[in-house]
Amino acid sequence: MNTGTPHAPRTARAYAARTAAGALAALLVLSGCSSKAEGGTDGAGGRTAAGGVRTGDGVSGKTLTLGALTDMTGVYATLGKSVTQAQQLYVRQLNAEGGVCGYKVALAVRDHGYDPQRAVAAYTELEPEVLGFAQFIGSPFVAAVRQRIDGGDKGLVLPQGWAHSLLGSPYVRVVGSTYDVETINAIDFLVKEKGIGRGDRIGHVYFEGDYGESALEGSRHMARVSGLTVVEQKVKPTDNDMTAQVAALRKAGVKAIVVSAGPRQAASLVGVAAAGGFDVPVIGNNSAFAPQLLATQAAPALARNYYVASPSLPIGADTPQARKLVADYRKAYPKDTLDNGVVAGWTAASVFGEALRRACADKDLTREGVDRALLAMDAYDTGFGVRQDFGDPDAPSSKESVILRPDKAVTGGMKVVREPGASAVAEEYTPGA
Template sequence: DNKYNPQVHKEVYEQIKGNVLALAQTLGSPTTAAILPDLKASNIVAAPASWTSAWAFEDVIIESGANYCIESMNTLDYAVDKYKTKSVMAVHYAGDYGDDAAAGAKIGAEKLGLTFSHLKTDAGADKQAGAIAEIVTKKPDLVILTTGPTETATIVGGAAARGFTGRFIGTSPTWNPGLNASPAAAALAALYEQSAPWNSWTTNSAGHEAMRKALPSVTPNEGYTSGWVWSYPLKAALQKAAANKDLTRAGLLAAVRSLESVDYEGMLPAGAGNFKAGAPGQVKVTAFYKPDKAGATGVAQVKDLTVGPTASAYKLDGPCYSKL
């Protein structure tokens, strides 16, 4: 357990690194950043449980799904098309999770001619008064949230209680099925949607079906979906390294660098996982969901995986959060 603490993450990594070929999962972006120098020095390939755009520029990191920056651009295209959005506010944690999404919203707003503002907020339900006040005062058409579920419920519920009627769209970590039973449930049902880098638990794809078959007795949870998706690049790299008869750390990294695609069994589009191409090979699709108490994971799809024109045209030339 890394306790989502970069120092703890580094300590437990040091305890196991001598016994592993690769890391099947490293949870969080600031935590993974804490071990990144050693991953690179040791040629240890790692699959991140995070979506910062910084990973597009690190060979040892085998990320899956659109990064937060691209996801925000897709959110803006979706909102402009569906809600005729003209102004957007990003409310977000500090750091490369929140800042990456906010930077994507800023870049996208500039391209689309939208009014943009952003506000950093701290974690904790008791620390959202400033965010709620800013939203209610500025009245943006759209608020892009990059927080946790607790803050999402507090912000959406609090803003709605004060008469705010704009839209909220939160990145995937803003949602938890328990929010459907929270005091903010009615406000969330009326005002909130979730953006996501892949489709949910019940989706009809070969990968989703294999996942559900492997987990017949669990309560459906998108953590399982994400964990399953994140495993495909490492599987592909291991198969390639084995075929090359070089299951060393250097051999596995060489296999990663040679991958032009990864078979995600339909959980991501064909062509995803082009690690050979580097940043230009990044997948850019996003899906959108709304709260639904009848849904297996508390949500229902409102738009399938798609890439909007803003993200499609954007050339990733460095981590987005540096442009906020």
């Protein structure tokens, strides 16, 4: 794994630019630095266990512990539940197969409710006790502790967030295309399939903060390349009624809309537009849909005019891995909805699990050993259509996106309308450049 030094200037610029940085930095002061137990075994101080395998933080007795910092009660509660349960299922199956290097894997879960203070506090609590984090929901919260991660903690973090500002760290690794790349691919779909062309205006409704502003970078770049004009509408996660935004975009004469917000905002936007006869295609980032929306009054409008860009095939994909995951998840959680959060959680856990297996083969289950193992994964396929390359910390593991459409007749509520692929503009684009 590359050291943090070559990426320091870029990381500092990205960190300084983040909307939430000031407030969250104050929380870091209050929470203090991560406290390691005396005799901590990070990096070169690792212990040597039976069989000559080096171990360190997060490995104790016969147990290897991973962390999951999730949202079970906040704005992304639906996503957090699905991601966490998928990862718990993965861990149970991994342990049933013998675990890793003779160790049973445990998943320590903390719910931060999408609250910055709780997120930082939960990281501070778990960091000394875990080998790394298979889940961390909330790009701003990951950004808030990134200096600690890069500066000394060095535990691998796989965020459930795709902001391009998270790139550049050898320890924080985005799985799949970042929001800016995903948005470029989404607009490419609008151009090629929905008749959007040079000189047209497109709307972009986006959350303030890392998620929305990362996606906005993608739409601005695609607009420059394609001769489009972006009409921007910034909203907060607490803004659930998109009536004013739809009115503004209609007045501006947009021919299509990108939405980089939550499922509630997307449903409101599409529903309000349809009710007013504003018949334009709307495409969202992967965080802007939940199949539960298909049980609401917005369902007909979503099925007619809404699309979603995703970093992988959906849970209902026709692949052996997808079919097995559906069957296993339904058996484990028969009362819960299948959605793409299940895919995201399973994919991240699978990536971390493969890194653990490779680190075991290298006889180095320290944090740095796991980081090095991930760096060597340059064509990893979890069975959902996209190969992941973790060899370059400055780049997302993929630039491909899948375009989906709501369909309540399909498992998971989403069907594929464009197979995995990266547009020519996305291929040439450098996130954060």
